[in-house]
Structures are given as C-alpha cells and as structure tokens.
Amino acid sequence: MNFKIAIKLALKGIMGNKMRTFLTMLGIIIGVSAVIILVSVVQGTTESVTENIESMGTNLLSVMIRGRGAETYLTYDATLSLADKYGVAGVAPVASGNVTAKFDTKTMDVTLEGVDENYQTVRNYTVQSGRFIMPLDVEYRQKVILLGTEVVKELFGSQNPIDKNVQLNGLNFKVIGILEEKGSTMGGNNDEKILMPITTAQRFLKSAGIRQIYVQAESPELVNTVYAQVEKYLLNKFKNDEDAYRIFNQTEMLSTINEVTRNMALMLGGIAAISLLVGGIGIMNIMLITVTERTREIGIRKAIGARRRDILIQFLIESAVISGLGGIIGIIVGLAGNKVLNLLAGMNTKTTISIIILSLAFSLVVGMFFGIYPANKASKLKPVDALRYE
Amino acid sequence: MLEIKNVTKVYNTGAIQFQALKGVSLKVEKGEFVAIIGPSGSGKSTFMNILGCLDVPTAGEYYFEGIEVSNYTEDQLAGIRNKKIGFIFQQFNLLPKLNAFENVELPLIYRGMNVKERKERVLQVLEQVGLSDWAHHKPSEMSGGQQQRVAIARALAGDPPLILADEPTGNLDSKSGTEVLEILKELNKNGRTILLITHDMKVAGSAQRIISIQDGLIVE
Known part of the structure; x- marks a missing residue:
C-alpha cells in the first residue's frame, strides 16, 4: 500500500474521533513543550551569564592582594x-x-x-x-x-x-x-x-x-x-604565603558555569522527556483500544487482500501521525511559552534548531515504539475471527 | 477452477475438539454457478471460509486453478483473496468511514495499482452496479440494497474469476434481494464462477447446481 494513502487513511481515522485524539496527543504536546521550554530557559540563562562574564573582558585573571604582615x-x-x-x-x-x-x-x-x-x-x-x-x-x-x-x-x-x-x-x-x-x-x-x-x-x-x-x-x-x-x-x-593573594581565573569559571548549566539542561530535559514517555504509553493504550474497536474493519481489510504488513503499517502510521502532530503542536506551544516567559518574566530563552529537531524526532520515535505492539496485534488477527467479531 | 479433496477442519475450543468438516470433496468448473445450502451449524460457514481462502483446512487438499493452496502462508492467501476472489457478505462489510468510491478502491490499493488506473476502474464498476451518482456517499447514507451493490462493485473491482457470496440477500428486502441475484446471474453469464452460500432454497434456485451440506458432510 502506498505511503501517501496510508497517511491519508490514518488522518481520516484520527479525525473521526477528535476529542480522543486530542487527549492522546496532550501527553506528547506537554512533553515536547516542556522539553523545549526548560532547555531554552537553561540555554538562555547560560548565554546571559556567559555574556555577562565575558563583558568583564576576555581571558582575564583577577588578582586580589591581601598582603602579608606589613606588606x-x-x-x-x-x-x-x-x-x-x-x-x-x-x-x-x-x-x-x-x-x-x-x-x-x-x-x-x-x-x-x-x-x-x-x-x-x-x-x-x-x-x-x-x-x-x-x-x-x-x-x-x-x-x-x-x-x-x-x-x-x-x-x-x-x-x-x-x-x-x-x-x-x-x-x-x-x-x-x-x-x-x-x-x-x-x-x-x-x-x-x-x-x-x-x-x-x-x-x-x-x-x-x-x-x-x-x-x-x-x-x-x-x-x-x-x-x-x-x-x-x-x-x-609575599615570601611563599599563599594566603596573601587570591587569583580568579575567569576562563576556568566560565567552563565551570558551562558545565553546571549543561548538566542542568540535561537533567531538566531528561525529566521533561519522561513525560514524553508517559505520553507514549498513553498512545499505546489508545491504540490498543482502537485495535479492539476496529477488529471488524481489520477483518474486512484482510478479506479483500490486505497483507499483515499493510495492517501493521496502517496502525504504525496512525500512532506516528498522532505523536508527530502532537510533537509539532508541542513545538508551537513550547515556542509560545518561551515568548511568554520572555515578555512576562523577562527570562532570557534560547531555542536552538537542534533541540526542536531532537524533541520532534524523540516524540516520533516514542509514537512508533509504543505503536509497534498494538499494530502487531492488529496485523496478527485472523481474517475469519476478525470478520466474526461484532 | 476449484478442487477440494477430502478436506477436514477441526476446531480446538479448549478441552473439546469440534470437527466442523469431516472429509469433504468438491469440484467446481470454471463458469459454474453453484449454490451451497445447509442449515446453521452444518459446517457451511467453515466450508465457505476455506473455499474463500480466509482459513486453511486441518487436513486435505485444496487446488485453486490447479495450484495447491492448502499450505499457503497467510500473506500468500491474502494475495489470492485480493486477485482471484470477490467477496459479497450478508453484512455488506463496508468500511463505515469511507465513501462508496473509497470502499471500492480499497482492494485495488492493496494490489498496488496506480491512482489513475484505480480511479478509472472504480468508476467503471460503480457504473456497472448503477451507483455512479453515489460515489461520494458513505454507506450509512445508503439503503441496504445500495450498500450491497457497493459491496458487489468492490468484489468486482479486482476483476476476479471467482465470486463468493455468503447469504448476499439475507439482510435485504425481497426486491433488493432479487436485484442482487440478477446481478449475480449476469456476472455468471459473463463467464465468472459464482459460489453462493445460503440456507434459503428459493435463493439457491438461481444456481445451476445445488450442493447440500449437513453435519460437516456433503449430501448431494
């Protein structure tokens, strides 16, 4: 079965039950927008701190003299x-x-x-x-x-x-x-x-x-x-007295800050990614219900010549479309959230293309992964049994 | 066209084994119009499922156009169903979310036909069953007779040599039922092999040959 039709059919199936589809997508939407907002805030903060430090001058050592004895x-x-x-x-x-x-x-x-x-x-x-x-x-x-x-x-x-x-x-x-x-x-x-x-x-x-x-x-x-x-x-x-002075290394400080914020971005992004995973489980749940509800449809499709692969692809595409659409909406919500934070709280947010692509790809992978089990279950239905299902 | 030799079918339902077919043999020539009749529970549906390649026999041989298909894989059987058999069901079995055009188009999509050819073919068969004006209506907007005609169009779309009709008039009023039978006769006249499964002797009367099945055995 060709791909374009499969997507068209999937969209049709999804649009047939808008409320349910939206609720299923919500998990992905929240997950993706959370990843984008959190990572953007951390990256934006990192950037302003770095800029701040660099505005003091670059490659700088700052020496404070406390002295020793009379000197x-x-x-x-x-x-x-x-x-x-x-x-x-x-x-x-x-x-x-x-x-x-x-x-x-x-x-x-x-x-x-x-x-x-x-x-x-x-x-x-x-x-x-x-x-x-x-x-x-x-x-x-x-x-x-x-x-x-x-x-x-x-x-x-x-x-x-x-x-x-x-x-x-x-x-x-x-x-x-x-x-x-x-x-x-x-x-x-x-x-x-x-x-x-x-x-x-x-x-x-x-x-x-x-x-x-x-x-x-x-x-x-x-x-x-x-x-x-x-x-x-x-x-x-100062006669080998190490307490007589203190030297701050700006470069070292910068790299420490960068390391801390990178870890923070990873941690926050990771936490948000967990909600994406939960969204994925939501997709699996709904897809399983969908497969049961559509047993007869699967039977009809098989009777008129759908192979296992055709059914598998159909359901996989449906879950991928749900998670993909959820991902795209999530990106829009995330970017809007960044704007709101920027305008209302004056927070510096920085969204890179890579985090957008990453979160979209992750949501698609989640959708596909959690779609595999229900899709496989659908494809394994025997045509006779499926046709008899009321 | 079809040859079945000593086919049995056993269902394992937990502890009990149920033998639905107890060694059935049948030969159907190309161009024949055969009715299979029998009361419910006679093994008639099981027989139809095997003839329609929806199920495989437990034992015995099944030759479809001279090729043994009794040990085909599920996907190979799907190919046979797609290209060689047109199904007409009592429940019509149309997809409710698709319109008439899309329902008829479906087997051609699974066959991998391109868009242009598909469109041409679908419109052609819809015209053949007199539903050209209903192409963009969903099944729920049509009468039973119209729905069954869409199902017939779908069965014909792939131009299969064999039409398998399982109680095609069971859910129709007598006028629509007669219409459907007329269409089947017409198809038979054009050289297609028709297998009609029914419990109604009157309906079976349309066929040239009647096979009666009882308790899993053919009793001519």
Missing part, C-alpha cells in the same frame, strides 16, 4: 612589571575606594576606581562620549574623571556632564567622558562607578597601594601560563 599591597610600578611576562596582553591595576560625589545639589555614594589607560582594553570598557584616561593624565595626576551611566543619570539627569566639575569628597574633578552601559556582574553594578587616573586616585585616597590587578592573557590557551607566572611572582613577593 599589604603592591606598588603601581611593581604591578606594571607583570606586563613583561610571557603571554600577558595587558595589566590593569586598580586603586579603589568609596567616595561621595556631588553635582549641584545632588549627591551620591559611588565606587571610585583609579585606573590607567590599559584598563579600557583589559576590562573591555567602551566610552560612550568624551575620552578615556590617557597616559599623560596618569603621569601628571590630572584631576579628571569618567562617569558610569547610573552616576550620570543620578547627578545630571538629562544634562551633558562633559567638561562639568563634580565634587568628590569636596574636591573638584572635571568630567572627561561617560562609560558605555555594562549592567551588573558578580562584582556589583558596573555603571555606578567613577574612574580616574590611578596616580590621582592614590593621592586622593591617601593610599599608595594597589590591591586589585586585572591581568589579561593573549589567548585562552595562554591563560594558564600567565596564571602560573603571576602566581610565581606573587609567591616570591
């Missing part, structure tokens, strides 16, 4: 010597503190970071308007600052802050630029801060020491080499 920091010059190590693309030392910023009548408590010109590339900052800190600013301890977008919003509203003077703890600093909005990362809000030349900051904060350094490697492969060198340097500096 509680590195000097600016000492940190610059790290730049000469093999595989290092850039070093950005940071002198930080908290200040109160004031413009006109408005005040705000912000984080102040003293940085040099390397900070922009190492930390992957872009300037929205104005300019970044230049080597000359650092050399001459210029009293200039860059503002994060939150600071601009809070202090200036809709005014243009460039070339205006902002008071930090009572001292005047000239605004030379505005940073591009970055959003929050684990290190806090990146838009609620003020940058100034590192030398100016050391004097302003009355502390010569550097407690935070960002080191960027030239490539992901070199991150570990750079890590080893930085560690060796620090061990040497």
Whole structure:
C-alpha cells in the first residue's frame, strides 16, 4: 500500500474521533513543550551569564592582594612589571575606594576606581562620549574623571556632564567622558562607578597601594601560563604565603558555569522527556483500544487482500501521525511559552534548531515504539475471527 | 477452477475438539454457478471460509486453478483473496468511514495499482452496479440494497474469476434481494464462477447446481 494513502487513511481515522485524539496527543504536546521550554530557559540563562562574564573582558585573571604582615599591597610600578611576562596582553591595576560625589545639589555614594589607560582594553570598557584616561593624565595626576551611566543619570539627569566639575569628597574633578552601559556582574553594578587616573586616585585616597590587578592573557590557551607566572611572582613577593593573594581565573569559571548549566539542561530535559514517555504509553493504550474497536474493519481489510504488513503499517502510521502532530503542536506551544516567559518574566530563552529537531524526532520515535505492539496485534488477527467479531 | 479433496477442519475450543468438516470433496468448473445450502451449524460457514481462502483446512487438499493452496502462508492467501476472489457478505462489510468510491478502491490499493488506473476502474464498476451518482456517499447514507451493490462493485473491482457470496440477500428486502441475484446471474453469464452460500432454497434456485451440506458432510 502506498505511503501517501496510508497517511491519508490514518488522518481520516484520527479525525473521526477528535476529542480522543486530542487527549492522546496532550501527553506528547506537554512533553515536547516542556522539553523545549526548560532547555531554552537553561540555554538562555547560560548565554546571559556567559555574556555577562565575558563583558568583564576576555581571558582575564583577577588578582586580589591581601598582603602579608606589613606588606599589604603592591606598588603601581611593581604591578606594571607583570606586563613583561610571557603571554600577558595587558595589566590593569586598580586603586579603589568609596567616595561621595556631588553635582549641584545632588549627591551620591559611588565606587571610585583609579585606573590607567590599559584598563579600557583589559576590562573591555567602551566610552560612550568624551575620552578615556590617557597616559599623560596618569603621569601628571590630572584631576579628571569618567562617569558610569547610573552616576550620570543620578547627578545630571538629562544634562551633558562633559567638561562639568563634580565634587568628590569636596574636591573638584572635571568630567572627561561617560562609560558605555555594562549592567551588573558578580562584582556589583558596573555603571555606578567613577574612574580616574590611578596616580590621582592614590593621592586622593591617601593610599599608595594597589590591591586589585586585572591581568589579561593573549589567548585562552595562554591563560594558564600567565596564571602560573603571576602566581610565581606573587609567591616570591609575599615570601611563599599563599594566603596573601587570591587569583580568579575567569576562563576556568566560565567552563565551570558551562558545565553546571549543561548538566542542568540535561537533567531538566531528561525529566521533561519522561513525560514524553508517559505520553507514549498513553498512545499505546489508545491504540490498543482502537485495535479492539476496529477488529471488524481489520477483518474486512484482510478479506479483500490486505497483507499483515499493510495492517501493521496502517496502525504504525496512525500512532506516528498522532505523536508527530502532537510533537509539532508541542513545538508551537513550547515556542509560545518561551515568548511568554520572555515578555512576562523577562527570562532570557534560547531555542536552538537542534533541540526542536531532537524533541520532534524523540516524540516520533516514542509514537512508533509504543505503536509497534498494538499494530502487531492488529496485523496478527485472523481474517475469519476478525470478520466474526461484532 | 476449484478442487477440494477430502478436506477436514477441526476446531480446538479448549478441552473439546469440534470437527466442523469431516472429509469433504468438491469440484467446481470454471463458469459454474453453484449454490451451497445447509442449515446453521452444518459446517457451511467453515466450508465457505476455506473455499474463500480466509482459513486453511486441518487436513486435505485444496487446488485453486490447479495450484495447491492448502499450505499457503497467510500473506500468500491474502494475495489470492485480493486477485482471484470477490467477496459479497450478508453484512455488506463496508468500511463505515469511507465513501462508496473509497470502499471500492480499497482492494485495488492493496494490489498496488496506480491512482489513475484505480480511479478509472472504480468508476467503471460503480457504473456497472448503477451507483455512479453515489460515489461520494458513505454507506450509512445508503439503503441496504445500495450498500450491497457497493459491496458487489468492490468484489468486482479486482476483476476476479471467482465470486463468493455468503447469504448476499439475507439482510435485504425481497426486491433488493432479487436485484442482487440478477446481478449475480449476469456476472455468471459473463463467464465468472459464482459460489453462493445460503440456507434459503428459493435463493439457491438461481444456481445451476445445488450442493447440500449437513453435519460437516456433503449430501448431494
């Protein structure tokens, strides 16, 4: 029997009992849409976390200095010597503190970071308007600052802050630029801060020491080499005291996060897949009932020349059509669910073609697999017995 | 056309063995119109099932057009039924969800005929039974007589040499019944072999030869 007719007949059989077919499909629909929504949410979350981390700069090591005994920091010059190590693309030392910023009548408590010109590339900052800190600013301890977008919003509203003077703890600093909005990362809000030349900051904060350094490697492969060198340097500096510093490896963190979320996607997808399996059992149940109900039909078909294979294919196609249609509806429901989550809960969802194909294929396989037993039962009916069935 | 030699059929229903046919022999020539009559329980239905290749005998030989089919597999028998035998049943046995056209088309689909040929053939046989205008109606929308004529069209679609009619008039009023018998006679005149199974002597009268079956044996 040819395939097109078989599908047409199957559709006819299915449409003959719409409510039952829909209820049977429901298991598959829920299963497929659950797989798609859960995996999309996990993938979307992974993506935003990764993006977030990468927005801090790529191939980054972040070094925190706690110090040992009287030596509680590195000097600016000492940190610059790290730049000469093999595989290092850039070093950005940071002198930080908290200040109160004031413009006109408005005040705000912000984080102040003293940085040099390397900070922009190492930390992957872009300037929205104005300019970044230049080597000359650092050399001459210029009293200039860059503002994060939150600071601009809070202090200036809709005014243009460039070339205006902002008071930090009572001292005047000239605004030379505005940073591009970055959003929050684990290190806090990146838009609620003020940058100034590192030398100016050391004097302003009355502390010569550097407690935070960002080191960027030239490539992901070199991150570990750079890590080893930085560690060796620090061990040497702090007389083999491992507690004197802490190095965060961003690449390592990323791969850990990726691994965790991948496992999560697998686990959630797996749980959803179980509901697909349950849907498959529902199909088997209904197909068995259908076979019994249609015993006479099977007898008639056999009497006029249907072979076992014809009957088998007919029922297999019916269950495949039910699960396939259920799968397609499930995909539509899943994609719609993603949209709803995105719009209402602001969740980042990411649906890949592969998960759509995978869940559709899985639902088809489930339908076929659970269709085998009822179809086989139907095909084995003896024409005489089937014809006699009332 | 058909030759049956010493065929027996035994049913095993649990502990009891029931012998429905106790050694039956029969020869039917091509072009004959044979009626098989007998009361219910006589083994008449079993005999028909075996003649129609719906069932296989427990012992004995069955030659269909000279070829022994008594040990054919189920699928081989399906092939014989599809190509060589046209069935007409008392209950019509049409598929209720398909319309007349699709019901008649079904055996041709199983035969693997292509769409164009199929359509031509179906319309031709529907015309032959006078139901051209009813092609797209479902069986439930037709009278008993019309349904039986659809069944006849289905039996004829595959152009089989043998027509096997099992109580074809049993569920019809006398007018429709007469019509069906007329069609059978007509078919016989065109060279087809007809086997008519009935318990009604009047119906059997249409045939050229009457075979009476009782208690699993032929009593001429």
